[in-house]
Amino acid sequence: MESHDYIIQYKQDDRWRMHRLHYHEGIELMLVLSDGGDFFMDRKMYPLRKNTLFILNANTLHRDENSADGSIFRRYVLHLLPSLLEQLSTPRTNFLEALRQSGACIRLSDEDTAKLSRLFEKLRVILPPAFGSDILERMTLYEILLLVCSRARSTRKEHGTSNQDYNRVQPVLEYLRRNCTEKISLDDLAERFMLSKHYLCHIFKKGTGFSVMEYVIQLRIITAQQLLRQGANVQEASERSGFQTYSHFIRTFNTYVGLSPKKYAKLYRQGERYEAAPAVHTPFSIRPDKKILMPGGM
Incomplete structure (x- = not known):
């Protein structure tokens, strides 16, 4: 295993x-x-x-x-x-x-x-x-x-x-999960849900604790990780996960995961245990897959 x-x-x-x-x-x-x-x-x-x-x-x-x-x-x-x-x-x-x-x-x-x-x-x-x-x-x-x-x-x-703040943005969250690999703008999103852009950003931040685009980026990182584990090359993972440019994908993946997409895929194929870069702090719990063997926090 x-x-x-x-x-x-x-x-x-x-x-x-x-x-x-x-x-x-x-x-x-x-x-x-x-x-x-x-x-x-x-x-x-x-x-x-x-x-x-x-x-x-x-x-x-x-x-x-x-x-x-x-x-x-x-x-x-x-x-x-x-x-x-x-x-x-x-x-x-x-x-x-x-x-x-x-x-x-x-x-x-x-x-x-x-x-x-x-x-x-x-x-x-x-x-x-x-x-x-x-x-x-x-x-x-x-x-x-x-x-x-x-x-x-x-x-x-x-x-x-029930949490009312979260309930208000639940339809937006569901839409973003289904369409995170597509081109998404705040203007289009606000129009779709018939809200002002300012109000949309306000209730989303209040309900989830992070911005709309932070959430979209994180969904795309998860998608890219899945693609890399399934054998996609880095270029393909970048394009299919919704990033507009290759350089932006590499930079963002490094920031959120703590290592490059190529390194992530290589270590996954080898089944090696490894640690995320300790200097990386993200608002989410995404990090390289690994087995933690000592008690304590993440």
């Missing part, structure tokens, strides 16, 4: 807050191990409570905010690329489709939380390359996915409270 297809992390923070909504290019599973704070996901706000499992689909905007009382926010986070889920699936058991349909917040029993925590930790521990180590890794992933999908199908989903 190629470890660059997933990211596994154990995190603990006090007074943690994500000031902006962000999203990932794959499926995210977050198992909450402590009480306190709130989690915004897909137009709804949910309380962060122990034994809660969040299942986030690709490109689902979300943000968590820890309580201000200094309590420690503890959780496991597992990111899974669609390509990995397809690889693990069978004609009868389609993990990718099951998780896409299950995007939700569910409450687990103490027993299920303990079992899932053990599996996450088992996956997180470094296994030296040896006979059978890849099979053990695959078996652990299967156990996690079978447990999560089973509970998602049988457990009542939690209902969050």
Whole structure:
């Protein structure tokens, strides 16, 4: 199993807050191990409570905010690329489709939380390359996915409270997701939704925490990463992801991902683990695919 297809992390923070909504290019599973704070996901706000499992689909905007009382926010986070889920699936058991349909917040029993925590930790521990180590890794992933999908199908989903600021821009977000590779201007967007350009920018920033064009650029970066992983060359990825010039694509990809498109594709093909450039700070959670092996933040 190629470890660059997933990211596994154990995190603990006090007074943690994500000031902006962000999203990932794959499926995210977050198992909450402590009480306190709130989690915004897909137009709804949910309380962060122990034994809660969040299942986030690709490109689902979300943000968590820890309580201000200094309590420690503890959780496991597992990111899974669609390509990995397809690889693990069978004609009868389609993990990718099951998780896409299950995007939700569910409450687990103490027993299920303990079992899932053990599996996450088992996956997180470094296994030296040896006979059978890849099979053990695959078996652990299967156990996690079978447990999560089973509970998602049988457990009542939690209902969050609506976020009005986000609801107002939801139609715009959906349009941008469907058309991010096309030429997009603020003037055309404002006309399509019958809003003034100034008001559109205002409500979009208020609802998501970033500008319209920041969001478009991030969608294009995700598209380019997908194309590069599928074997497209850098020029093709630039053109098909919606960037107007090759130089702009190279510069933007370097800024958001932390390395060049060519290097990203090469490392993905080799299955190597690597770190993003530490000086790169973006308003999103996009970074090179890697397996994190030590506890701590992103």
